[in-house]
Amino acid sequence: xxxxxxxxxxxxxxxxxxxxxxxxxxxxxxxxxxxxxxxxxxxxxxxxxxxxxxxxxxxxxxxxxxxxxxxxxxxxxxxxxxxxxxxxxxxxxxxxxxxxxxxxxxxxxxxxxxxxxxxxxxxxxxxxxxxxxxxxxxxxxxxxxxxxxxxxxxxxxxxxxxxxxxxxxxxxxxxxxxxxxxxxxxxxxxxxxxxxxxxxxxxxxxxxxxxxxxxxxxxxxxxxxxxxxxxxxxxxxxxxxxxxxxxxxxxxxxxxxxxxxxxxxxxxxx
Amino acid sequence: xxxxxxxxxxxxxxxxxxxxxxxxxxxxxxxxxxxxxxxxxxxxxxxxxxxxxxxxxxxxxxxxxxxxxxxxxxxxxxxxxxxxxxxxxxxxxxxxxxxxxxxxxxxxxxxxxxxxxxxxxxxxxxxxxxxxxxxxxxxxxxxxxxxxxxxxxxxxxxxxxxxxxxxxxxxxxxxxxxxxxxxxxxxxxxxxxxxxxxxxxxxxxxxxxxxxxxxxxxxxxxxxxxxxxxxxxxxxxxxxxxxxxxxxxxxxxxxxxxxxxxxxxxxxxxxxxxxxxxxxxxxxxxxxxxxxxxxxxxxxxxxxxxxxxxxxxxxxxxxxxxxxxxxxxxxxxxxxxxxxxxxxxxxxxxxxxxxxxxxxx
Amino acid sequence: xxxxxxxxxxxxxxxxxxxxxxxxxxxxxxxxxxxxxxxxxxxxxxxxxxxxxxxxxxxxxxxxxxxxxxxxxxxxxxxxxxxxxxxxxxxxxxxxxxxxxxxxxxxxxxxxxxxxxxxxxxxxxxxxxxxxxxxxxxxxxxxxxxxxxxxxxxxxxxxxxxxxxxxxxxxxxxxxxxxxxxxxxxxxxxxxxxxxxxxxxxxxxxxxxxxxxxxxxxxxxxxxxxxxxxxxxxxxxxxxxxxxxxxxxxxxxxxxxxxxxxxxxxxxxx
Numbered sequence: 001x002x003x004x005x006x007x008x009x010x011x012x013x014x015x016x017x018x019x020x021x022x023x024x025x026x027x028x029x030x031x032x033x034x035x036x037x038x039x040x041x042x043x044x045x046x047x048x049x050x051x052x053x054x055x056x057x058x059x060x061x062x063x064x065x066x067x068x069x070x071x072x073x074x075x076x077x078x079x080x081x082x083x084x085x086x087x088x089x090x091x092x093x094x095x096x097x098x099x100x101x102x103x104x105x106x107x108x109x110x111x112x113x114x115x116x117x118x119x120x121x122x123x124x125x126x127x128x129x130x131x132x133x134x135x136x137x138x139x140x141x142x143x144x145x146x147x148x149x150x151x152x153x154x155x156x157x158x159x160x161x162x163x164x165x166x167x168x169x170x171x172x173x174x175x176x177x178x179x180x181x182x183x184x185x186x187x188x189x190x191x192x193x194x195x196x197x198x199x200x201x202x203x204x205x206x207x208x209x210x211x212x213x214x215x216x217x218x219x220x221x222x223x224x225x226x227x228x229x230x231x232x233x234x235x236x237x238x239x240x241x242x243x244x245x246x247x248x249x250x251x252x253x254x255x256x257x258x259x260x261x262x263x264x265x266x267x268x269x270x
Numbered sequence: 271x272x273x274x275x276x277x278x279x280x281x282x283x284x285x286x287x288x289x290x291x292x293x294x295x296x297x298x299x300x301x302x303x304x305x306x307x308x309x310x311x312x313x314x315x316x317x318x319x320x321x322x323x324x325x326x327x328x329x330x331x332x333x334x335x336x337x338x339x340x341x342x343x344x345x346x347x348x349x350x351x352x353x354x355x356x357x358x359x360x361x362x363x364x365x366x367x368x369x370x371x372x373x374x375x376x377x378x379x380x381x382x383x384x385x386x387x388x389x390x391x392x393x394x395x396x397x398x399x400x401x402x403x404x405x406x407x408x409x410x411x412x413x414x415x416x417x418x419x420x421x422x423x424x425x426x427x428x429x430x431x432x433x434x435x436x437x438x439x440x441x442x443x444x445x446x447x448x449x450x451x452x453x454x455x456x457x458x459x460x461x462x463x464x465x466x467x468x469x470x471x472x473x474x475x476x477x478x479x480x481x482x483x484x485x486x487x488x489x490x491x492x493x494x495x496x497x498x499x500x501x502x503x504x505x506x507x508x509x510x511x512x513x514x515x516x517x518x519x520x521x522x523x524x525x526x527x528x529x530x531x532x533x534x535x536x537x538x539x540x541x542x543x544x545x546x547x548x549x550x551x552x553x554x555x556x557x558x559x560x561x562x563x564x565x566x567x568x569x570x571x572x573x574x575x576x577x578x579x580x581x582x583x584x585x586x587x588x589x590x591x592x593x594x595x596x597x598x599x600x601x602x603x604x605x606x607x608x609x610x611x612x613x614x615x616x617x618x619x620x621x622x623x624x625x626x627x628x629x630x631x
Numbered sequence: 632x633x634x635x636x637x638x639x640x641x642x643x644x645x646x647x648x649x650x651x652x653x654x655x656x657x658x659x660x661x662x663x664x665x666x667x668x669x670x671x672x673x674x675x676x677x678x679x680x681x682x683x684x685x686x687x688x689x690x691x692x693x694x695x696x697x698x699x700x701x702x703x704x705x706x707x708x709x710x711x712x713x714x715x716x717x718x719x720x721x722x723x724x725x726x727x728x729x730x731x732x733x734x735x736x737x738x739x740x741x742x743x744x745x746x747x748x749x750x751x752x753x754x755x756x757x758x759x760x761x762x763x764x765x766x767x768x769x770x771x772x773x774x775x776x777x778x779x780x781x782x783x784x785x786x787x788x789x790x791x792x793x794x795x796x797x798x799x800x801x802x803x804x805x806x807x808x809x810x811x812x813x814x815x816x817x818x819x820x821x822x823x824x825x826x827x828x829x830x831x832x833x834x835x836x837x838x839x840x841x842x843x844x845x846x847x848x849x850x851x852x853x854x855x856x857x858x859x860x861x862x863x864x865x866x867x868x869x870x871x872x873x874x875x876x877x878x879x880x881x882x883x884x885x886x887x888x889x890x891x892x893x894x895x896x897x898x899x900x901x
Binding site for chain 2: 170171173174175176177178179180181184188189192
Binding site: 120121139218221222224227228236238 | 716718719721722786788791792793794813814815816817818822826829830831
């Protein structure tokens with residue numbers, strides 16, 4: 001380690017070999033260029049007006065609410081599921097894990113259709129529930145939340161499961177020797193240890209839910225103020241009101257950056 | 271009182287060992303790495319189930335596969351001090367010590383008060399509010415010990431308690447640990463690979479090698495009469511294996527015969543000799559030293575103002591070379607020069623009969 | 632953008648719901664582009680090459696058949712069909728997508744393309760469509776007419792306001808003096824039709840041709856005074872790769888054969 005005598009000297013191992021720089025720079029350019037183009041096309045003069053339009057404010061509200069709710073549900077349900085996958089050994093575990101990861105691989109629209117099969121008005125579970133109570137998930141905010149949770153939950157489960165697998169079990173042994181029961185060990189020892197993974201998983205989950213389109217439009221439909229989230233609004237606006245579409249996109253980008261940037265490396269490294 | 275009778279196959283380890291520790295005793299489980307000593311400890315702690323055998327504390331059976339009994343770790347009256355201490359990193363020293371009490375349902379305020387008392391008794395009151403990473407190695411070890419003791423276990427298990435310390439701290443922490451251990455009235459079982467730890471901290475030794483107990487006894491007994499190469503090396507003695515060939519004669523594997531002063535205790539014997547008592551010659555010696563056997567130099571090692579010469583017996587016509595003993599002789603540098611010693615040099619090793627200790631193998 | 636992105640919600644939904652008939656016949660399924668194989672026999676019309684036809688979603692079945700027929704008559708020709716909401720297609724053309732022919736579901740989209748100078752010559756009206764109420768087979772909710780679209784208790788679907796079908800639908804409702812209480816504004820008419828057929832919606836306003844295309848929905852006539860006539864213009868595009876073949880296709884659409892095909896699918900002739 002070099003001592004900090006006044007000026008900081010670069011570590012010999014800290015600088016990348018020069019051969020890595022061009023591909024990294026190109027890739028960065030590839031990722032950044034679309035945002036630059038977006039900014040360049042932005043209707044700066046009418047932006048204020050556009051941003052206060054109900055189209056934008058309602059879509060933003062719905063997106064934030066549903067993404068947050070989806071993340072909350074994913075945490076409550078996903079952490080126990082991750083624990084089961086990481087720590088218990090039951091027959092068919094690999095299959096179960098595969099099923100849990102399926103929404104990550106399926107085209108979201110197919111996911112949305114599957115949700116309809118299950119929870120739609122003529123769905124496996126949705127049908128009887130509707131006939132009995134009149135409650136229906138599609139075409140409601142809860143439908144949006146359900147669709148978002150469906151596609152985003154696997155991201156959280158995968159991240160938390162990895163964290164649990166790599167957690168140092170010896171601390172849990174130590175807690176057991178002190179007389180702690182399994183629930184106490186989970187709450188006081190395991191959970192604090194995997195907190196970084198949980199946060200990272202929640203962030204990924206939230207980001208995925210925020211950007212979700214296919215499953216939402218297929219399952220929950222599209223209605224301004226009720227189910228039209230930002231991605232849906234952008235999609236439709238692109239064909240009719242280019243300026244509004246760009247304004248919506250900029251809002252999405254700004255909101256996402258506002259959440260992701262402050263989290264920094266500490267939390268995103270699971 | 272702890273009674274553990276363990277038979278277990280785990281990976282490459284084939285373990286079959288029995289250990290008993292009475293209340294008030296400190297027993298050290300001593301052995302090389304991979305011998306199975308930590309596994310024994312884990313079985314007693316309930317972190318590993320045995321294949322066969324039985325573990326009981328104060329008559330209460332904790333693990334008995336034949337009877338289908340297995341008491342989970344959390345319900346065993348044990349306290350464990352782990353090698354890396356394993357203090358919960360996000361809790362203060364105080365909360366670490368209070369952890370076991372909270373686990374038993376003691377209300378938070380009460381638990382913390384009790385913990386504060388414990389820490390004060392071991393002189394750690396001022397670091398009660400510190401997080402584990404702010405503690406020194408010795409402090410951390412004391413907190414780990416206190417944490418284990420606070421639950422008032424019947425048996426205290428320590429796994430290489432000094433391994434995580436640097437050489438300098440080890441000496442005084444070892445002394446302190448001895449004092450602290452003395453304050454606990456129950457059975458104490460300590461696992462270590464360092465014979466000095468065993469010597470300083472324990473009343474009795476149980477030596478375990480490759481899954482089997484090779485020797486038991488007080489530290490003095492074991493040091494005086496090592497039964498295996500491992501222990502002999504530990505205590506710095508040479509050990510030669512031989513068979514009785516007369517009232518005072520031992521025949522070594524190389525075929526050479528030694529005369530010993532003590533009467534032979536049995537047919538298979540071990541002969542112990544201090545390295546300093548071995549003298550080396552280039553030619554078969556004449557004279558009063560009747561004990562001479564052929565050897566060959568393997569290596570030379572300077573040790574302060576002495577040279578340690580590693581030797582092996584040289585086989586003599588027709589004998590099987592497999593059981594030749596390795597011997598260490600300690601000589602002066604001048605002797606090395608005079609004798610022209612170098613790896614491969616053939617020599618004759620001699621020892622006076624009185625310097626040979628013989629005991630049953 | 633590819634043709635997939637805009638029709639994917641509808642087609643994905645179709646595929647997932649296994650409603651083959653609602654999505655057109657087998658040759659059109661699988662992808663949004665239908666390729667007609669080149670005949671093995673030598674070309675005798677002298678036309679040789681591939682054209683890309685951008686057609687409104689409601690023309691899916693009719694144009695698939697027309698493309699087949701056209702290729703049969705012109706064995707050296709391959710017709711690639713790209714269907715989607717007319718607004719989406721318009722955007723693609725304006726963004727420079729390679730297309731030879733554009734058939735829109737309303738004149739306004741065609742006008743925008745003309746304004747941008749992307750059209751060769753004059754567009755021609757080749758078909759007319761009108762609206763019809765679609766309900767799930769058997770009309771389980773006993774829908775009677777446009778007036779029911781104001782009923783909160785029913786699950787009503789419309790096309791999004793900026794899509795031709797949605798624009799026309801709102802016009803019709805307006806003419807009938809009904810304020811709709813819809814539960815979703817679907818991005819294109821096919822996904823709306825699919826949800827109705829699946830029973831997830833009680834009613835929706837689609838084209839007559841859509842109702843005719845599947846047995847899974849029943850139609851309820853809209854009174855003539857409320858109904859809207861949709862004019863479908865077709866034109867050769869200025870940047871057509873094969874302007875001659877493109878012109879021939881347009882001619883075919885206007886020919887007796889072409890018109891017969893369109894009529895058989897429920898369109899009104901030009």
